[in-house]
Amino acid sequence: MLMEKRDQACIWAKHCDPGIRAAITELFPEEQLIILVNGKRTIWARMKDGKDGRPTLGLKLVGGRSAWNIIPMNEICDIHLVSSTEAESESRTL
Numbered sequence: 001m002l003m004e005k006r007d008q009a010c011i012w013a014k015h016c017d018p019g020i021r022a023a024i025t026e027l028f029p030e031e032q033l034i035i036l037v038n039g040k041r042t043i044w045a046r047m048k049d050g051k052d053g054r055p056t057l058g059l060k061l062v063g064g065r066s067a068w069n070i071i072p073m074n075e076i077c078d079i080h081l082v083s084s085t086e087a088e089s090e091s092r093t094l
Contacts, residue, residue: 001016001019001078001079001080002076002078003015003077003078004076004077005068005072005075005076005077006073008073009061009068010058010059010060011035011044011058011059011079012057013057013059016079020079021057024046024058024059025055025057027046029046029047029048029055029056030046031045031046032045032046032062033046033059033081034082035059035079035080035081036078036080037064037067037068037071037077037079038077038078039078040064041067042063042065043061043063044060044061045062046059047059047060
């Protein structure tokens with residue numbers, strides 16, 4: 001999926017295609033996903049719920065920062081969901 005980079009360290013569900021949006025909304029806060037960004041493996045975690053209890057439907061970058069930081073703001077990048085089950089062990093190696 002092609003997506004415009006709109007933030008330095010997060011991806012918002014509302015900016016993603018329906019498949020990735022669904023994966024984000026199904027996650028518990030702090031649960032992780034592996035996403036390929038321009039073919040490079042990155043790890044993201046669902047943001048914590050707001051203080052009022054409402055879910056924050058976005059991902060924060062927790063691994064693979066160099067792959068994300070190389071993309072200039074407002075540039076189009078290619079993102080693909082890999083998995084959520086591998087992310088926990090992968091984050092320890094990045």
